[in-house]
Amino acid sequence: MSESKGFNKLHKGVQKWIWSQKWTSLRDIQEEAVCPILDSDCDIVISASTAAGKTEAAFLPACSRLMEQHPNGIGILYISPLKALINDQFRRLQSLCKILDISVTPWHGDVLRSTKIKQQKNPNGIVLITPESLESLLLNRGSWCSKAFNELCYIIVDEFHAFIGTERGCQLQSLMHRLEFLIERTIPRVALSATLGDMNQVADALRPNKKLPCKIINSTVSHSDLKLQLRGYLIHAQQNERTVSSIGEIACDLYKILRGKSHLIFANSRARTEEIAARLSDMCKQDLVPNEFFPHHGSLSKEIRESLETRLQKEKFPTTAVCTMTLELGIDIGSVDSIAQVTSPHSVASLRQRLGRSGRRGEPAILRLFIPENEITVKSHLLDRLRIHTVQCIAMINLLLKKWYEPAISNKYHFSTLVQQTLSVIGQYGGVQASQLWVLLCESGPFSSIDQALFAMFLRSLAEKGLISQLGDGQLVLGYKGENLVGHYSFYTAFSTPDEYRLEFNGKVIGTVPIDKPLTQEQHIIFAGKRWEVILVDDKHKLITLKKAKGGTPPQFSGDGLNVHDIVRQEMQQIYSEKQTPVYLNEAALLALKEGFDYFHALNLDSRQIIQMGNMVHAFPWLGDRVTNTITVLLQVYGLKADSFGGVIDIRNCTLDDFFNTVKKILYVPQITSTELASNIPDTVIEKHDPFLPKTIRDIGYGSRTFDVDGAYKWLTQIVSSTHDQVEKFQPSKC
DNA sequence: GACCTGCTGCGGATTG
Numbered sequence: 001m002s003e004s005k006g007f008n009k010l011h012k013g014v015q016k017w018i019w020s021q022k023w024t025s026l027r028d029i030q031e032e033a034v035c036p037i038l039d040s041d042c043d044i045v046i047s048a049s050t051a052a053g054k055t056e057a058a059f060l061p062a063c064s065r066l067m068e069q070h071p072n073g074i075g076i077l078y079i080s081p082l083k084a085l086i087n088d089q090f091r092r093l094q095s096l097c098k099i100l101d102i103s104v105t106p107w108h109g110d111v112l113r114s115t116k117i118k119q120q121k122n123p124n125g126i127v128l129i130t131p132e133s134l135e136s137l138l139l140n141r142g143s144w145c146s147k148a149f150n151e152l153c154y155i156i157v158d159e160f161h162a163f164i165g166t167e168r169g170c171q172l173q174s175l176m177h178r179l180e181f182l183i184e185r186t187i188p189r190v191a192l193s194a195t196l197g198d199m200n201q202v203a204d205a206l207r208p209n210k211k212l213p214c215k216i217i218n219s220t221v222s223h224s225d226l227k228l229q230l231r232g233y234l235i236h237a238q239q240n241e242r243t244v245s246s247i248g249e250i251a252c253d254l255y256k257i258l259r260g261k262s263h264l265i266f267a268n269s270r271a272r273t274e275e276i277a278a279r280l281s282d283m284c285k286q287d288l289v290p291n292e293f294f295p296h297h298g299s300l301s302k303e304i305r306e307s308l309e310t311r312l313q314k315e316k317f318p319t320t321a322v323c324t325m326t327l328e329l330g331i332d333i334g335s336v337d338s339i340a341q342v343t344s345p346h347s348v349a350s351l352r353q354r355l356g357r358s359g360r361r362g363e364p365a366i367l368r369l370f371i372p373e374n375e376i377t378v379k380s381h382l383l384d385r386l387r388i389h390t391v392q393c394i395a396m397i398n399l400l401l402k403k404w405y406e407p408a409i410s411n412k413y414h415f416s417t418l419v420q421q422t423l424s425v426i427g428q429y430g431g432v433q434a435s436q437l438w439v440l441l442c443e444s445g446p447f448s449s450i451d452q453a454l455f456a457m458f459l460r461s462l463a464e465k466g467l468i469s470q471l472g473d474g475q476l477v478l479g480y481k482g483e484n485l486v487g488h489y490s491f492y493t494a495f496s497t498p499d500e501y502r503l504e505f506n507g508k509v510i511g512t513v514p515i516d517k518p519l520t521q522e523q524h525i526i527f528a529g530k531r532w533e534v535i536l537v538d539d540k541h542k543l544i545t546l547k548k549a550k551g552g553t554p555p556q557f558s559g560d561g562l563n564v565h566d567i568v569r570q571e572m573q574q575i576y577s578e579k580q581t582p583v584y585l586n587e588a589a590l591l592a593l594k595e596g597f598d599y600f601h602a603l604n605l606d607s608r609q610i611i612q613m614g615n616m617v618h619a620f621p622w623l624g625d626r627v628t629n630t631i632t633v634l635l636q637v638y639g640l641k642a643d644s645f646g647g648v649i650d651i652r653n654c655t656l657d658d659f660f661n662t663v664k665k666i667l668y669v670p671q672i673t674s675t676e677l678a679s680n681i682p683d684t685v686i687e688k689h690d691p692f693l694p695k696t697i698r699d700i701g702y703g704s705r706t707f708d709v710d711g712a713y714k715w716l717t718q719i720v721s722s723t724h725d726q727v728e729k730f731q732p733s734k735c
Numbered sequence: 736g737a738c739c740t741g742c743t744g745c746g747g748a749t750t751g
Contacts, residue, residue: 081740109742132741140743168740269737298739325738346737489742497741559737645736 006034011064013100018060020095030057032217037061040153043189043212045160045202048219049356050330054192055089055158057217062154062190063100063126071151075102076126077179079134079172080158081329083108084309086128088332089158093126102126108133123148131172132492135424138178139486142428146182153187155179157206159329160191161349164205165409167687170417171494173208173446178425181440186211194353195219197407205408208446225364226355226401230393230582232589233372247272250342250370251279257368258320259284259292261337262312265322266354268343270297274554276342277322277529295529296323299500299557300511304528309333322529328353335359338366344392346562349405351396369393373592382618383646387596388572390589392564394582395571406565412449413701416687417494419462421447423478426468427486431475434459458697465692496688498558501537503527505546517556519544524552566624566711569647573622576600609719610659617659619649621715630677630712637672637680638662660723663716671713674703 004026007015018026026034029048036044038061046054059076066075080086090106097104103125107116109132119127120141129137137145155176163169180186191206195218203214233250254265254276267273273295280293294308305326311319312333321327328350339358345351359365371393374384399405421441426432434456442450450458459476462468467482478486485491500512501519510528513519523534525546533549574580579597581590603611609620621628628644635642640662641652651659666672678684678699685691690698 083741113744130741136743162739166740329739350738487743489744492743493741495740557737562737 004031006031006061009034009038009064010060011067011100013067014060014064014096017096017099020099027053027057027219028221029053029217029219030060033057034061036215036217037154037188037190038065040065040188041212043191043203043207043214045191045193045199045206045214045216047193047195047199047202047217048221049194049353051335051356052219052221055092058154058156058190058192059093059096062156063096063102065153066102066125067100069151069153071153073123073148073151074125074127075152076154076156077134077149077152078126078128078156078158079131080128081130081162081168082159082331083110083130084306084331085158085329086130088330089128092332097126104128120144120148131168131175131494134175134179135171135492138175138182139424139427139492142182145179149179150183152179152183154190155187156190156192158192160193160202160206161196161408162329164196164202165411167414167417167494169205170411170414170446171420173205174417174421174441177209177445178421178428178440181444188212194349195405196349197405201408201410208448209444224359224362227364227366228397228584229367229586230369230371230390230397230584230589231586232390232592233370234588234592235372235374237375237377247275247342247372248279250372251276251283253370254340254342255280255283258338258340259289260318261320262315262318263320263336263338263340264327264354264357265320265340265342266328266345267322267324268346269559270299270324270557271554272342273297273322273324274526274529278526278531278554280320280322281529290317292318293320293322293529296321296326298324298326299513300528301509303508304510312336325350327357333357338368340368340370342370344369344371344389345396347406347565348396348399348568351400352405355400369397371589371592376595382599382613383648385595385599386576387592387599388646390592391572391575391596392568394575394580394593395568397582397584398571398575398580399568404567406567412704414447414687415458415693415697415701416689418447418450418458419467419689419692420491420494422459422462423467423482423486423491426476426478426482431471431477433474434470434476437476454697454700458693461694461697462692467692494688499542501542501544503544503546505532505548510546513544513555514558515542516558519555524549526552526554563625564647566627569622569624572647577606608723610656610723612656615653615655617651617654617656619651619659619719620647621649621719622647623711623715624708626706626708627711627715630674630707630709631715633677633680633707634666634672634712634716635662637677638665660720663720667713667716667720672709674707674709675700676703677707677709678703 006026029046030053033046046057048054062076086106086108090104093104105119105127107127107129163172189206193202196202199216267276277293277295281291284291296305296308308321315334336358339354355365355367371389373387373389438452438455441447442455466479468476469479470476499515502509503511519534521534525532531549531552532546534544535547536545611618628647628649632642632644632649643650684698684702
């Protein structure tokens with residue numbers, strides 16, 4: 001340790017703590033972070049997987065600086081997307097901060113008011129907060145903030161990747177910017193993030209206006225070895241009415257392979273999570289052994305989730321969590337023996353995150369993928385015949401091994417969050433000039449894509465809706481409706497949440513179900529891994545009462561589509577073309593893959609991307625969902641009956657001539673903008689405050705986040721020019 | 736044919 005350059009620069013008290021932890025050395029990211037954080041003249045992104053010591057990499061030097069500087073007021077502001085993570089970090093920071101005599105204060109909706117009042121009276125040390133609670137502080141206690149944060153040394157943002165490209169992430173950017181504006185000083189930002197494809201994009205998201213340089217610290221430690229298996233399953237046609245109920249064979253294998261140790265099973269949807277957990281519990285019961293399989297997802301009550309997290313942490317009993325994304329983020333559950341992935345993961349980056357949970361103390365990480373494909377019948381769709389799921393998994397594994405990850409989502413416009421931030425700033429200062437507001441939020445802030453003219457139009461629409469009004473001297477103040485909106489506690493979140501029913505058993509809430517997928521009396525359901533009957537639906541109190549029962553299927557949950565990246569589809573095309581056959585497939589997966597290859601080559605898909613079958617035309621751009629969705633809507637606008645799924649575009653009642661003539665028509669006129677394309681979508685109310693915006697403004701935001709117009713035109717141009725005989729048939733005079 | 740997150744201020748009753 002004494003040879004470590006970083007260690008020697010740390011404060012004596014911090015060194016003492018490190019000795020007490022019996023660490024023999026600092027990890028690479030910790031070593032590398034010491035100097036730039038101590039110098040505090042730049043922002044820093046620390047990127048590594050879960051449990052790589054990112055928290056210490058940030059806090060050891062940051063606390064060292066606090067010990068030397070002794071700021072008057074709060075020294076470090078730590079911002080986390082999860083309350084559970086704040087509680088974890090609060091526990092983890094205890095011993096270090098006790099030695100240093102720095103106070104740590106958790107600050108979120110579940111924290112006792114007395115704790116907050118204590119910090120309000122004597123602001124100091126480290127505050128661990130959510131974006132929503134920070135929003136409330138700026139809005140309601142602006143002048144307290146300017147004093148309390150006056151000598152703030154660092155802002156540390158945990159799980160930063162979870163914020164990027166989202167409304168909540170835009171809110172976070174705005175909050176950090178407003179805080180700096182308030183204290184008239186730039187504060188170094190430290191982001192702790194998973195590894196994404198382009199880390200410079202992560203730096204841009206951390207400080208969009210680039211007023212400080214950003215240093216990127218990427219973990220160079222290669223991951224421990226990976227043991228990998230892809231297991232194929234055939235779902236028989238007659239069972240196929242509900243995919244989730246045909247999961248029996250997979251559940252049997254999961255039981256045989258996983259029982260007796262601790263694992264995570266990622267099942268991609270809450271319904272499938274419940275189905276698998278219930279089947280696994282049933283098998284334990286049948287074998288008269290204690291149950292060790294439990295579901296974990298966002299609709300389960302906090303108590304049920306926490307008791308499972310604690311059981312995993314304690315490592316006393318073998319425990320397998322069947323889970324959704326909830327166990328992908330950094331909540332402390334220790335590490336598990338292996339990861340099972342049922343159905344294809346949504347992204348390479350998320351597969352990487354999930355893998356980070358496996359591999360105990362230098363043991364290889366173990367990943368098993370359980371991939372169902374549908375039995376082929378006369379009615380089967382091309383995608384089933386191509387065995388698209390198996391190939392998508394192989395593509396994602398190829399990319400994972402190449403260390404390619406999806407880049408962060410870039411999203412230029414967040415009008416819904418601009419509504420929130422506009423109202424919040426006006427509420428904070430009481431009254432603001434429109435020009436000041438534009439400079440703060442747009443010119444120097446995170447809404448930099450919005451020019452003065454667009455901002456003026458935006459403000460006029462807020463005034464029309466009664467959210468704001470203008471005084472004689474030009475000052476903007478909150479209108480009646482604006483006061484109401486800002487005054488309600490639901491104002492602090494940038495994202496919207498649909499109404500839900502609470503599910504209750506014996507007077508205890510066990511979770512929630514969405515209100516738009518109602519349950520009915522006497523219906524049998526699976527929830528929290530157990531089987532129930534609905535005995536009462538109370539619409540007035542949004543409460544559903546349950547009793548124990550047998551049988552049943554999971555309730556329906558709502559959700560949006562998924563977004564596969566261009567590079568994943570291109571990798572898939574290459575796998576088909578080259579007939580790549582990896583070694584980690586079991587016999588069934590191997591058979592499925594061979595069937596897929598045979599069909600791909602029977603259709604000559606290695607040399608063409610457009611085919612006609614019956615009265616349908618199928619297009620295979622081998623590009624991501626943003627591009628295929630854009631092409632699909634373009635074709636629809638020009639009158640074709642187009643639909644897309646899984647990267648393939650189906651056009652009904654269409655011939656190759658119809659298709660190519662339409663594409664020619666599209667290309668004959670100047671390129672449409674994403675906003676124009678969105679104007680054809682009837683309902684563009686998606687985000688929380690969209691109802692306050694006119695459709696013209698909503699379409700700008702909707703178009704830019706949904707469509708990739710350049711990508712679509714690039715493909716359309718290429719498909720026309722590479723199909724010579726079709727070019728001959730085209731007659732522009734007909735357009 | 737997808738997932739996830741979050742929340743104030745104040746009045747009134749109760750307790751030490």
